[in-house]
Amino acid sequence: MSSTFFFSLDGDIPDPLPNINTPPFTLSAAPHLKKLSVYSRPFIFRAYVGHLNAPYWKHSSDVPTITQLIRTAPPSLEELILKVNFQEEESGPLPNGHAIWSPFIPLATECSSLPIKVYLSAQFRRMKPQPAITSDCKEMTRFVEQGVFVLTATSCLDWS
């Protein structure tokens, strides 16, 4: 169900666009649904992409599938609660905001148009929790400022 994105180490537009898997069910099967909670565990690590001839951030995530699922949501859906447990590399440079958040942008766009409020609880292995966690991803910051995305909790397993 997961899709894979590639981002340059500096942080830029994903390339190539991933094939997005279609979820095996639709939310329209639950016409009175008000709240959807989702656990997701994206993997973000450096990968050398041969045909691009450079190391890239590789983000494998279910978020595009969740976005597809949200497109099938009944009008009654008010809240999406995302509990995201990011799996970064145990050493080396930390992924940039683009590599972390870009797959969430289509989801935020979709939710803002419906409208559905997204409560995001993020856990990282190494990155320190901070209020401005989305600061180096402008689109994500905009959605947070608009109130589409509400960061309810951020935590880190081994920060000191």
Place this chain on the structure above:
Amino acid sequence: MFGCAFWQIMSLPTDVVDYILSFLQVPDLKSCAQSHPLLSKLVERHLYSSIILLDAPLYPYARDTCHLYLRISQLIKRISDNAHIANYVRNLTIYVTNDFGLFRSTNLEDILPIMPMFSQLRKVTFSDDTGRGLSWQRLSMKFRSAFFSTLNQQPLKDVSIRHISDFPLSLLDNCETVRSLTLHRCSYVYHEDALHISGSTTLESLSIRDCDEASLRSIIAWVQTRRVRSLEFLQRFRLLPQLLSGCVNSLTDLTLDFYHESASCIFLIMGFWS
């Protein structure tokens, strides 16, 4: 100095002290209970509210601080000394750690005389931790019957079955007060007579995790006889559409774990590369 602080606390209204105690975890409650007989009496209600009952010793690291861990024999002794503490038990977990495949344990039957005494029970959990999964059908008839009686106790709202095979959902058919059901890592869950139950009872929440396909099919049939408001589905999405169609008119809250769905793909890729 301690005595001064103690009397300052005890000079507070009892309900205030009681409220403060409600925030303490088990090790702190135990310390309070040892500090003074008066405080010990106030602590009892909180200390015994959530019990994990073991049929064998558990490694200390496996314990958390939210529950009181007791061997069956310890609880029997305490209740025989102070019968009133049974009324404080709100959340009871029966945790099987003995491997029934190796030992024909009669420990579970020891609990039978005290089970009817838990008159204020809100939640009951029956869990196996042997790693093999415990078959409901291999338990003695006496224990199964006593557990069934517990399920029918009036205040009971929440039932949790973990790592148990052959659990009959029909046990819950007449439990009108049960509002929450958890079925985690259960296999061969079955329902004998799903078609003959009227579909009026509301189940506020149903949590399913790592159940096998046969169990899921039984659960789907059983759900038709319930109005499920909240569904937590923590496993691969196979058969989820059928489950959703079973609660189409009542479901307002859905929880999904996408990791289960993608994990199998990740392990497949890892296996491919290795």
